[in-house]
Amino acid sequence: DIQLTQSPSSVSASMGDRVTITCRASQGIGTWLAWYHQKPGEAPKLLIYAASNLQSGVPSRFSGSGSGTDFTLTISSLQPEDFATYYCQQAYSFPRTFGPGTNVDVK
Amino acid sequence: QVQLQESGPGLVKPSETLSLTCIVSGSSISSAYYWGWIRQPPGKGLEWIGSIYQSGNTYYTPSLTSRITISLDASKNHFSLKLNSVTAADTALYYCAAAGRGDSFETWGQGTMVTISS
Numbered sequence: 001d002i003q004l005t006q007s008p009s010s011v012s013a014s015m016g017d018r019v020t021i022t023c024r025a026s027q028g029i030g031t032w033l034a035w036y037h038q039k040p041g042e043a044p045k046l047l048i049y050a051a052s053n054l055q056s057g058v059p060s061r062f063s064g065s066g067s068g069t070d071f072t073l074t075i076s077s078l079q080p081e082d083f084a085t086y087y088c089q090q091a092y093s094f095p096r097t098f099g100p101g102t103n104v105d106v107k
Numbered sequence: 108q109v110q111l112q113e114s115g116p117g118l119v120k121p122s123e124t125l126s127l128t129c130i131v132s133g134s135s136i137s138s139a140y141y142w143g144w145i146r147q148p149p150g151k152g153l154e155w156i157g158s159i160y161q162s163g164n165t166y167y168t169p170s171l172t173s174r175i176t177i178s179l180d181a182s183k184n185h186f187s188l189k190l191n192s193v194t195a196a197d198t199a200l201y202y203c204a205a206a207g208r209g210d211s212f213e214t215w216g217q218g219t220m221v222t223i224s225s
Contacts, residue, residue, distance in 0.1 A: 001169070034211035036153075043202055043215040044145075044153065050209030087153055091210035094166040096143070096155040 002026050002090050004099035012107040019075040021102045023088035028068045032092035035064055035073045037084040044087065048073065078104070109134040111203050111216035118222050119197075125190040125221055129203030136184045137161060139205040143212060144177060144188045146199040154199075158206070159186055198223045 003026040013019050023033065031051035036044040046055045048064035051071055061076040075082055083106055088099040115127035129142070136142075143158040157167040159177045167175050171190065179186040190197060200218045207213025 032210065034209060036212075038153075043218050044212070045215070046207075046211055046213050049207070049211035049213070053209065055211075055213070089153075089155075089211070091206075094158070095168045096158070096166075098145075098153040098155060101152045 001095055002029060002093060002097055004088055004090060004097055006086075006088060006099040006102050008102060009100065010103045010105070012105055013078050014107045015078055015080065017078045017107075019078055019082075019104060021073045021086050021104075023066075023071040023073070023099050025069045025071075025090055025092075029090045029092035031067050032090055033064075033066070033071050034089045034091060035062075036087045036089065037082070038087065039081075039084045047086075075104075109138060109205055109214050111205060111214060113201060113203050113216045113219040115201075115219060115221070117220055118224060119193055120225050121194055121223055122192055125188070125193050125197060125223075127188045127201055127203075127219065127221070128185050129187070129216060131184045131186070131205075136179065136181055136186065139207065139214075140210070141206045142177075142179065142186050143204045143206060145202045145204055145212070147202070147218075148196075148199045156190075157188070193223045195223050197221070 033051045035048040038044040052064045086102045110133045112130045141160040157177045176189045202218045203216045204212035205214040
């Protein structure tokens with residue numbers, strides 16, 4: 001199975017801050033990586049697919065990069081609705097796996 | 108656009124079978140390349156538990172392979188999850204999802220909480 005780790009596990013940030021979350025895979029997965037965020041009481045929402053492609057309707061302040069084993073999600077200017085938990089997920093092979101999550105909360 | 112809705116009992120007794128259905132609306136179940144089930148124990152992260160392709164091929168998380176079945180019924184436009192011999196460890200919020208571009212889970216249901224308790 002491909003294991004995904006995320007760092008940091010938690011980050012406190014302020015409105016307007018630039019936030020970067022990293023996801024590392026235990027083996028190369030090309031660009032088969034997606035990013036989601038989940039607000040309390042809601043289902044996860046897809047932000048980025050194939051490592052760097054912005055899902056339709058997702059604000060352009062979100063961006064993704066990386067390939068192989070190292071990936072990054074960046075929020076260029078944090079907005080109130082961005083305080084949430086962020087997960088990466090590999091789509092390279094079965095079993096699909098998710099990272100443990102990164103909680104972005106208010107500083 | 109496709110919408111998903113999970114349905115099934117919210118309470119299941121230990122050792123019995125958990126059965127959930129994901130109702131697909133707004134589009135044909137043939138519209139997605141594959142479908143999946145993901146669960147989230149209370150206060151924890153996301154766990155992919157299985158997927159089914161249009162072809163009927165299924166893939167399951169190794170820890171559940173002996174207990175899980177996912178099936179698809181195109182005539183009813185839904186797909187289903189059965190998990191037998193459940194224990195308290197199976198208590199979770201269960202989501203169904205549709206795969207899209209990049210094989211990511213593009214569309215999610217709202218989730219249904221299933222509690223395993225006598």
